[in-house]
Amino acid sequence: MKDDKDMSCEHAKDKLEDWLHNDLDKADRLSVDKHLAECVNCQEEFAADKQLWESLAKMKVPEPREEMRVNFYAMLDNFKAAEATNKPFSFQTLIEKLRDIVLPQWTVQVAFSLLLVGLGWVIGNKTSQNNVSSTAYQQQIETLATQVEDMKSNMMLALIENPSATERLRAVSYTSDITHADEKVIDALFTTLNNDPNVNVRLVALEALTQFAKDAAVREGLVKSLALQDSPMVQVALADVMVKLQEKGSVKELRKLLDKEGLNDLVKNKIEQTIKDLS
Amino acid sequence: MNTLTDNSLMLRVKAGDLDKMGLLFERYNRPLFAFFYHMTHKRDVSEDLVQNVFYRMLKYKHAFTGEGEFRTWMYHLARNILNDSVKQNRSSDHYDVSEMADKLGGGTLADEGFEKREDVDFLHKAMAGLSDDYREVLVLSRFQEMKYDEIAKVLNINEGTVKVRVHRALGELKKKFFTNERR
Known part of the structure; x- marks a missing residue:
């Protein structure tokens, strides 16, 4: 019963960081304080740690220069401009693209037949373009003839x-x-x-x-x-x-x-x- | 004001409202700068690293899910950036004691709480003597006032490991500080 109430040195040291952080609940805090009142060794050690801990807080950090803020907003503007031109590349679209790639077999077949149709269309277009160009050629000759x-x-x-x-x-x-x-x-x-x-x-x-x-x-x-x-x-x-x-x-x-x-x-x-x- | 939490701001950045990053910058540029300054003790380097963190948050905004805390995510990125920069520039990015001493030379840092300015110097030296791992947990714990569970998330290790590491770091610092002081 008495052992439960009284904290051992080891147990107290276990709570040291929380004690420094002021992060102990009321019961633990009372136990640690009680142990420190009774144990001189721990008292010295905790005091030293506390001094060190407090000293750390006194270590000053300089202020960042105003240039840092200026640079940040310049970078943000550049980023916005790049984003506006580069248009939405999001994770979502990437996933959709991946899903498109890893699709079942039948889509490959459909895609292949579409490709054939497309190829036919392109060839047809190409030849009709040739017709167009030959009539254009004809027209040129005709205009030349009328000029003569x-x-x-x-x-x-x-x-x-x-x-x-x-x-x-x-x-x-x-x-x-x-x-x-x-x-x-x-x-x-x-x-x-x-x-x-x-x-x-x-x-x-x-x-x-x-x-x-x-x-x-x-x-x-x-x-x-x-x-x-x-x-x-x-x-x-x-x-x-x-x-x-x-x-x-x-x-x-x-x-x-x-x-x-x-x-x-x-x-x-x-x-x-x-x-x-x-x- | 639920709309002004870090997480909701970052989610708006993610959705394309990039100007909201400005608000996050105003909230975190000083703590981040302090983190980098404690780790490198170089002002120029620290300012560049802060800039890098915000750039990376913009670039990888899609990776922010909003499930974890924004601050945790930010320090996670900050730590990676610091590690990258140390790797790139191994010799110069370490805590530079002589440079630090120059900066402290004419300062009035010893005014409050310290009887002698030497104490501050010793403390800086002691911090500089710690390994990066130890210094890191002390900085996050003491200067960023993070709880162990948050540090664990930033470092991607479990909470128990963090607790042990803080304990050992403090022990190491104490040893260096008091032995230096006695000399």
């Missing part, structure tokens, strides 16, 4: 008034390469056909105009031209064109031509034959 045509039209218009018959011939020959002649070109050709002093140039102009005979205006012009021509060769050539085009509207003009004075007999026969063919 424009250039030829301009050349033709520039050369058609040249004093040299050879140059005028060349000018008219340019029109053979023109698929869509504009009004200027057609006008120039008719002017040449009806007024050019050189028969050969007029014949070539007629040939050139025949190309554009699909145009009603061109056909009308050709019919009118019958009355204006006085060269037998051109008259015959025009008559041939009328047959070729099956231009029935020309019959009236052809009859007028027959009434003309001093008409070449050969031409007369040719015209009569033409009227027969058309009617």
Whole structure:
């Protein structure tokens, strides 16, 4: 009974740290104090420890400099900026990614078939892209061609008034390469056909105009031209064109031509034959 | 004010409200600095280490679960950072007695409680002479006023081991202090 109440030295030392921390409950505290009152050895030891313990508290620590705070907030700002650009990488997303990797077999199969479909799509896309690029290529060629045509039209218009018959011939020959002649070109050709002093140039102009005979205006012009021509060769050539085009509207003009004075007999026969063919 | 506990602040940092780390800094920069200063006795180094602790808490904020105490987690990181820095810089990071003596030279540290300034010097020398393990438990116990169970969590050892270690550290310190004093 007495042993229980009275603390042994060993037991007391066991409580030393708690005693220093002031961390003993009331009963233990009383027991330790009682033991210290009775045991001189322990009293000395505890006193020394307490002195040391108190001394430790007196060890001063300097204040951290203000730079530490400044640096901290700078670091925090940098971190926030980095976080904002780097966007949310969280533990959660990492786990989700891992779960995606370690999924059952069927997902692999599904993924594989999706991959095939994707591959097909990519290939399809690629080839259609090739189509796109080839049509683009086509378009480029077409624009180049129209540019060449424009250039030829301009050349033709520039050369058609040249004093040299050879140059005028060349000018008219340019029109053979023109698929869509504009009004200027057609006008120039008719002017040449009806007024050019050189028969050969007029014949070539007629040939050139025949190309554009699909145009009603061109056909009308050709019919009118019958009355204006006085060269037998051109008259015959025009008559041939009328047959070729099956231009029935020309019959009236052809009859007028027959009434003309001093008409070449050969031409007369040719015209009569033409009227027969058309009617 | 439940919203202002350390744990709830840290959980808000974890959720992306990084400014809340500023509040935790204001609460803990001095105790942390004191911890590092007691361990290294170097002001520059201690300031850098404090910065490192806060950086690491931001970087590994996702690892904070809120189940344990924030302070325990923080000192756990602080201790790892200190160990890393000691490993990196083994010679210079040890408690530097001569530097400490220079700092104490013109000071008035002996004013309160000490009869002689030599006592403080002896105590510093005695602390410097302890192994890192012993000094660490004394610093956490005496200066951070941690209970054994919290120290156990910080150091990742069991409470009984902490108690034994504190006891031995104190014994060692006492021996060094009183033998030095007598010389």
